[in-house]
Amino acid sequence: MRSKAIITSALPYANGEIHLGHIASTYLPADVTTRFLKLRGVEAYYICASDDFGTPILLQSEKEGKTPSEYVTYWNKRDYDDFTAAGIDFDFFYKTSSSENIQFVQDVFKKLDAAGHIYEKEIIQFYCSNDKKFLPDRYVKGICPYCKAADQYSDLCESCGRVPEEIFDPRCSICGATPTKEKTTHYFFKLKNFGDSLSKWLDENENLQKDVKKYVQNWIKSGLIDWDITRDIVWGVPIPLDTAKGKVFYGWFDNHLAYISTAIKFLEDKGINGKEFWNSADIYHFIGKDIVYHHYLFLPAMRLGINSEYKLPDYIPTRGHLTLQGKKISKSRNWYIGLKQFLEYYPADYLRYYLVAINPYSQDDLNFDWNEFTNRINSELIGNVGNFVNRALGFTKKAFDGVIPETEVHDDKDKEAENRIKNLST
Ligand SMILES: [Zn+2]
Numbered sequence: 239m240r241s242k243a244i245i246t247s248a249l250p251y252a253n254g255e256i257h258l259g260h261i262a263s264t265y266l267p268a269d270v271t272t273r274f275l276k277l278r279g280v281e282a283y284y285i286c287a288s289d290d291f292g293t294p295i296l297l298q299s300e301k302e303g304k305t306p307s308e309y310v311t312y313w314n315k316r317d318y319d320d321f322t323a324a325g326i327d328f329d330f331f332y333k334t335s336s337s338e339n340i341q342f343v344q345d346v347f348k349k350l351d352a353a354g355h356i357y358e359k360e361i362i363q364f365y366c367s368n369d370k371k372f373l374p375d376r377y378v379k380g381i382c383p384y385c386k387a388a389d390q391y392s393d394l395c396e397s398c399g400r401v402p403e404e405i406f407d408p409r410c411s412i413c414g415a416t417p418t419k420e421k422t423t424h425y426f427f428k429l430k431n432f433g434d435s436l437s438k439w440l441d442e443n444e445n446l447q448k449d450v451k452k453y454v455q456n457w458i459k460s461g462l463i464d465w466d467i468t469r470d471i472v473w474g475v476p477i478p479l480d481t482a483k484g485k486v487f488y489g490w491f492d493n494h495l496a497y498i499s500t501a502i503k504f505l506e507d508k509g510i511n512g513k514e515f516w517n518s519a520d521i522y523h524f525i526g527k528d529i530v531y532h533h534y535l536f537l538p539a540m541r542l543g544i545n546s547e548y549k550l551p552d553y554i555p556t557r558g559h560l561t562l563q564g565k566k567i568s569k570s571r572n573w574y575i576g577l578k579q580f581l582e583y584y585p586a587d588y589l590r591y592y593l594v595a596i597n598p599y600s601q602d603d604l605n606f607d608w609n610e611f612t613n614r615i616n617s618e619l620i621g622n623v624g625n626f627v628n629r630a631l632g633f634t635k636k637a638f639d640g641v642i643p644e645t646e647v648h649d650d651k652d653k654e655a656e657n658r659i660k661n662l663s664t
């Protein structure tokens with residue numbers, strides 16, 4: 239353990255409310271870890287930002303008649319307020335659409351380009367002649383070519399977690415029509431070049447979860463494909479080339495760079511040398527298992543591509559999904575509990591205690607069960623912990639006027655108790 243740490247959690251997509259699933263897999267484990275490190279005397283900072291760009295946000299803001307900028311400003315504030323109500327204590331919460339991040343992303347792209355990791359290629363892209371626009375990512379739905387799950391977005395299969403090379407039976411997600419194919423020039427990141435160095439990094443890093451490493455290594459063995467980092471849409475970080483007018487970066491090119499740009503902004507505002515701090519700190523990226531591909535391959539490859547100017551993560555704690563009464567959470571099927579709504583009924587500490595208590599150190603799923611929640615809060619949090627604190631405080635008040643007295647005798651029994659407490663925290 240180093241004396242400094244930067245902790246990030248997967249950036250909340252500025253496109254809908256935070257629910258219990260988000261909290262369980264990412265934000266609460268990161269918050270608890272940060273608090274623990276701070277108590278141990280580590281100079282630790284918990285950094286996060288809203289993920290503001292991309293097609294789903296553009297699509298939804300169009301539907302609501304807002305500008306994308308107005309739309310993400312609302313969700314940035316709402317997310318932050320909900321997190322705060324749940325006791326998630328960020329040192330800094332910013333946004334991927336910040337001028338600092340846009341500048342940083344463009345600089346990284348230029349460095350990758352200069353190092354020969356970028357190439358341009360004319361590709362065939364889905365185009366909807368009804369809507370008169372190119373249809374990247376979520377503008378197209380279809381069947382996943384790997385696991386054959388239906389109704390999956392073309393940029394991520396939510397069923398198997400992979401990024402489809404080409405989706406089967408494509409449909410325009412705005413009007414449902416079968417799209418046509420048109421030519422456009424796109425920029426690609428040579429992920430293929432990084433297979434060996436990624437494999438070596440995974441092997442050498444003992445702190446990464448073994449269960450995740452194993453299947454990421456299998457992906458590498460089965461062959462990586464280069465990443466199309468371009469989108470023909472108006473909402474994103476502009477690609478800084480004269481030949482790329484009107485094109486922006488794919489959200490997964492810019493969003494994880496905000497871990498760095500946001501940390502640097504926060505540190506420099508405090509008068510600390512950001513890069514120096516980053517490179518001498520333990521770096522934690524907390525994620526849910528649905529974005530393993532992006533964090534174990536894409537993110538490290540991009541850092542390797544700029545000569546590890548900002549060091550790679552030491553830890554990528556990867557958590558499973560929360561199920562609700564044994565069933566998968568689904569916003570579209572209205573099977574979820576919004577964080578804000580939950581906190582209207584119960585104190586944040588109930589939620590925090592229960593989710594921490596059931597969270598395993600693995601990517602196995604965890605289940606929220608109302609009966610178990612009631613029992614554990616009543617018997618453990620209130621019955622055991624609450625009672626213990628209440629009795630100790632009550633006794634102190636009654637017997638010592640509310641002031642803890644100096645120790646008179648420190649015998650073997652006291653030492654044994656002290657040792658047991660100390661060993662719990664290491
Ligand atoms: Zn799939």
Ligand SMILES: [Zn+2]
Pocket residue numbers: 366367368369410411412413414415
């Ligand atoms: Zn259409």
